[in-house]
Structure formats: structure tokens, C-alpha cells
Amino acid sequence: MPTPPLASGPDALRPLLTEVLEALGEGARARGGPLPGGGPEAVAERLRAAVGDVLPQEGDPEALRHVVRALAEGSADPADPLCAAHLHCPPLAVAAAADLAASVLNPSLDSWDQAPAASELELLVTRALTNEVYGEPPRGAGNCATSLHLPAADSDALVTTGGTESNQLALLLARESLGAGVRLICGANAHHSLPRAAWLFGLPDPVIVPTPTGTLDPTALAETLTRHQGPHLVAATAGTTDAGLIDPLPEIAAVCDTHGARFHIDAAYGGGLLFSETRRHQLTGISAAGTVTLDLHKLGWQPVAAGLLAVKAPQDLAALHQRADYLNADDDTEAGLPDLLGRSLRTSRRPDVLKIAVTLKTLGRAGLGALVDQVCDRAREFAELLDAHPRFELYDRPTISTVLFRPAHATDDDIAATRRHLLTTGRAVLGRARMDGRLWLKATLLNPHTRPDDLAALLKLVEGTTPR
Ligand SMILES: *Cc1c(COP(=O)(O)O)cnc(C)c1O
Numbered sequence: 001m002p003t004p005p006l007a008s009g010p011d012a013l014r015p016l017l018t019e020v021l022e023a024l025g026e027g028a029r030a031r032g033g034p035l036p037g038g039g040p041e042a043v044a045e046r047l048r049a050a051v052g053d054v055l056p057q058e059g060d061p062e063a064l065r066h067v068v069r070a071l072a073e074g075s076a077d078p079a080d081p082l083c084a085a086h087l088h089c090p091p092l093a094v095a096a097a098a099d100l101a102a103s104v105l106n107p108s109l110d111s112w113d114q115a116p117a118a119s120e121l122e123l124l125v126t127r128a129l130t131n132e133v134y135g136e137p138p139r140g141a142g143n144c145a146t147s148l149h150l151p152a153a154d155s156d157a158l159v160t161t162g163g164t165e166s167n168q169l170a171l172l173l174a175r176e177s178l179g180a181g182v183r184l185i186c187g188a189n190a191h192h193s194l195p196r197a198a199w200l201f202g203l204p205d206p207v208i209v210p211t212p213t214g215t216l217d218p219t220a221l222a223e224t225l226t227r228h229q230g231p232h233l234v235a236a237t238a239g240t241t242d243a244g245l246i247d248p249l250p251e252i253a254a255v256c257d258t259h260g261a262r263f264h265i266d267a268a269y270g271g272g273l274l275f276s277e278t279r280r281h282q283l284t285g286i287s288a289a290g291t292v293t294l295d296l297h298k299l300g301w302q303p304v305a306a307g308l309l310a311v312k313a314p315q316d317l318a319a320l321h322q323r324a325d326y327l328n329a330d331d332d333t334e335a336g337l338p339d340l341l342g343r344s345l346r347t348s349r350r351p352d353v354l355k356i357a358v359t360l361k362t363l364g365r366a367g368l369g370a371l372v373d374q375v376c377d378r379a380r381e382f383a384e385l386l387d388a389h390p391r392f393e394l395y396d397r398p399t400i401s402t403v404l405f406r407p408a409h410a411t412d413d414d415i416a417a418t419r420r421h422l423l424t425t426g427r428a429v430l431g432r433a434r435m436d437g438r439l440w441l442k443a444t445l446l447n448p449h450t451r452p453d454d455l456a457a458l459l460k461l462v463e464g465t466t467p468r
Pocket of ligand 1: 161
């Protein structure tokens with residue numbers, strides 16, 4: 001076999017792109033729905049048969065087409081309107097195209113000499129998104145002066161692989177600032193990555209405040225803070241994974257203030273509301289948090305990974321400082337080469353900012369806000385449809401774009417079986433959530449192309465699947 005061509009240079013890549021696009025199309029047609037049919041063993045068997053020996057002695061020049069086709073055939077398709085289980089968004093074409101450029105250029109954000117422009121682009125993106133969190137709110141588009149934010153004094157943000165890494169860093173920064181005795185206090189509605197991060201860093205056992213209404217009650221929080229010795233890190237959630245609920249941020253901020261607790265907000269889901277002129281008020285109070293988790297591979301339509309951690313006091317980041325002579329020798333830094341190593345716990349690091357930068361600039365705040373509004377509007381309409389439907393029960397009106405519902409008179413076991421039946425037949429992908437002590441079907445609407453008809457069809461499908 002001749003030495004295979006490198007990705008740089010359009011001549012090598014162009015024919016391969018055509019092959020990839022054809023294979024993606026063939027695979028999707030073969031699947032014919034939101035999920036491959038037949039269940040895990042059948043899907044695995046088809047994949048094994050299509051791929052064959054994954055490390056043959058002699059290479060296979062057709063591997064790209066065959067493996068991509070097999071993966072596409074066996075994939076869950078977040079762009080299918082009936083694929084609505086998780087915070088798993090359909091990526092924008094422009095973001096995926098930018099991500100291809102990131103793979104070709106392959107900058108690595110651990111030293112300036114591997115990422116001269118990407119490091120500056122990361123600063124631009126993190127500054128812009130930090131301002132969404134901590135800056136003055138944008139003026140309305142109708143306001144003549146400008147729609148630019150006033151910059152946040154000197155807050156900063158780190159790019160992460162998602163909400164989990166952002167939450168981990170938030171706990172680490174709290175530990176570095178308050179000491180190893182810092183105790184995490186969060187609601188039972190918080191994401192599992194928060195208590196897990198406390199375990200990872202060997203912090204005291206977290207205190208989990210029960211959340212019977214679905215959100216963290218400020219009075220219950222205040223009592224918990226009184227009962228347990230500090231220092232404390234309080235974590236609130238803006239957009240719970242199960243129900244899309246938003247904790248009362250200004251009230252929680254006030255409780256943290258009174259008790260001298262550090263405040264973190266996990267806005268992995270709800271952070272996208274910042275882009276919507278009509279919905280950003282739902283995040284009022286967000287700027288009170290010392291750290292804020294954002295995740296643009298949810299309400300930001302990015303391919304994974306696209307996480308951020310906004311940090312109000314940039315001096316907190318000094319804790320991540322690291323010196324490695326081959327990457328940021330003192331004399332290089334003194335001579336003006338930017339020091340990137342302290343902006344992550346990772347060393348080699350993909351330029352995930354490229355797709356984010358291209359998306360922000362292509363759509364603008366208005367374009368992104370319109371996508372957020374579309375999925376939230378669709379969720380509201382779906383809830384209205386359910387509320388009016390005699391055969392379904394609605395949990396509550398959606399706060400963001402998650403709708404919980406159950407077939408009336410069905411048992412929890414029926415509901416679990418219905419969900420699995422839809423998965424194994426490949427006809428619809430719905431999630432599940434336990435609220436009120438009962439099991440609910442969960443539709444997380446993240447596809448701006450979903451139409452009301454699609455959701456009516458989804459209900460018909462669920463109705464036809466639920467045992468009577
Ligand atoms: C999805 C989610 C996370 C985890 O984010 P990943 O990107 O999957 O690591 C954390 N918190 C909340 C509230 C989430 O919904």
C-alpha cells in the first residue's frame with residue numbers, strides 16, 4: 001500500500017468527503033427511522049458483520065465507506081423528530097463543517113506553537129460567552145445604540161468537554177479556594193456529576209437536599225447550611241436533566257450570601273436561554289454565581305464536545321497553573337508566548353472553539369435565540385396537546401423544552417415496557433424520569449425542525465404501544 005495521503009490539502013480530502021456523505025445517506029436509508037431496529041444484539045450483530053476484522057493484516061481501501069455506512073445505519077439520529085429522549089441535539093451543518101476544519105488543521109491548545117490562531121479564537125469565544133453570563137444584558141435589537149454587551153469586568157471561561165468536566169472544575173476551584181474541607185450542598189435534582197466530582201476530589205460527603213417539587217427550595221437550603229459545618233459550595237441547577245426545571249436562582253444566591261457559601265450554577269441545559277431575548281429572564285440571578293456550567297452540545301446545536309465553565313473571579317484560575325518546560329518555559333512566557341497550559345486539566349486539546357465561533361457568528365444571538373424559542377414553543381404546544389388529550393396525563397407545563405407525560409391509567413411497569421418497545425422496534429426514542437414517585441415518559445425537544453404534526457404522530461405511536 002502506498003503511504004496514505006494526509007488530511008491537509010483539498011485534493012486528498014475532497015473525494016473522501018463525497019464517499020462519507022454517500023455512506024451517511026446510505027446508512028440512514030437502511031435504518032429508516034430514529035433508531036436501528038431489533039434491539040442491542042441485532043444491532044451489534046449487523047455492525048460486526050459489516051465491519052468484519054477491524055485490524056486485518058492487510059488494509060482495506062473501502063473501509064471508510066463500509067464503516068461509516070455501518071455506523072450511520074446503527075446510529076440514533078437526533079435529527080429525527082421522534083428521537084427525543086436525551087439532551088442529545090442534532091448538530092448544525094455549519095458546526096459540523098467547522099469541526100471538519102478543526103480535524104484537518106488539528107491545532108492543539110496546550111501550547112501557542114501548536115495553536116497560534118486557535119488560542120486567540122478561544123479567547124474571543126470565551127470572552128463573548130462570559131459576557132453572556134456576567135456582562136450587562138444586551139439591549140433590545142430595536143435600541144438604536146448597539147446590541148453589544150458591556151463586558152463583564154474581568155471574568156473568564158474555560159472550554160471543557162461538557163457539563164461533567166465543567167462541574168468537576170467548579171468543585172476543584174472551590175476546593176482550591178476554600179480548602180479540602182469544602183462540602184458540596186445540592187438538590188436531589190442536581191446532575192450526578194456533581195456528587196461524583198466530590199467523590200473524585202476526596203471532598204467530604206455531599207449533602208443532598210430533597211427536592212419533592214423538582215426544584216431546590218431556598219428555605220430547605222438555608223436550614224441545611226445551618227445544620228452542616230462549612231465551608232460550603234452550593235450548586236443550583238438551571239435546567240434539570242429530568243424535567244428541565246430551573247431552581248430559584250436569585251433566592252438561592254441570597255441564601256448563599258447570608259451563609260457565606262460559594263455558589264455554582266449548573267446551566268448545562270438552561271444556559272442556551274441566554275441567547276433568547278424573550279427567555280433570558282428565566283436565568284435572572286445567574287451572574288451571582290462564582291462559576292457557571294454551560295454546554296453548547298445541548299441548547300447550542302454543536303457536535304459533542306462543546307462545554308464551558310464561566311468563572312467570575314479570574315484569580316481562581318491561578319490554581320490550575322502548571323509549568324512544563326517543553327510547553328511553557330518561563331523564558332518563553334516572559335518573552336511573550338501565551339501560556340495555555342493553565343486553561344485546562346487536559347494537555348493535548350481539540351479546538352472545540354472553532355465550531356462554536358463559526359456557529360455564534362453565522363447565526364448571531366438572534367439566530368440562536370430563534371432556535372431556542374422554536375424548541376421551547378414546540379414543547380409548550382406538545383404539552384397543550386397532552387393536556388387536552390383524554391388518554392394522557394401531563395406532568396407540568398415545560399419550563400424549557402422537556403415534557404413529561406404518561407398514558408393515563410398505565411402502571412410504571414407498562415410505561416417502562418412501552419419505552420423499551422419503542423426503542424427495540426426503532427420507531428421512537430423517548431426518555432424516562434421519576435417525578436412525584438411515579439415514572440414518566442420524557443420528551444426532550446431539541447430539534448428546531450420538529451413540527452407539531454411530528455409530535456401528534458409520536459403520541460399516536462405511544463398510544464398504540466401502551467398495553468391496555
Ligand atoms: C447533561 C448535563 C450535564 C452533563 O453534561 P455532559 O456534557 O454530558 O458531560 C451536567 N448537568 C446537567 C444539568 C446536564 O443536563
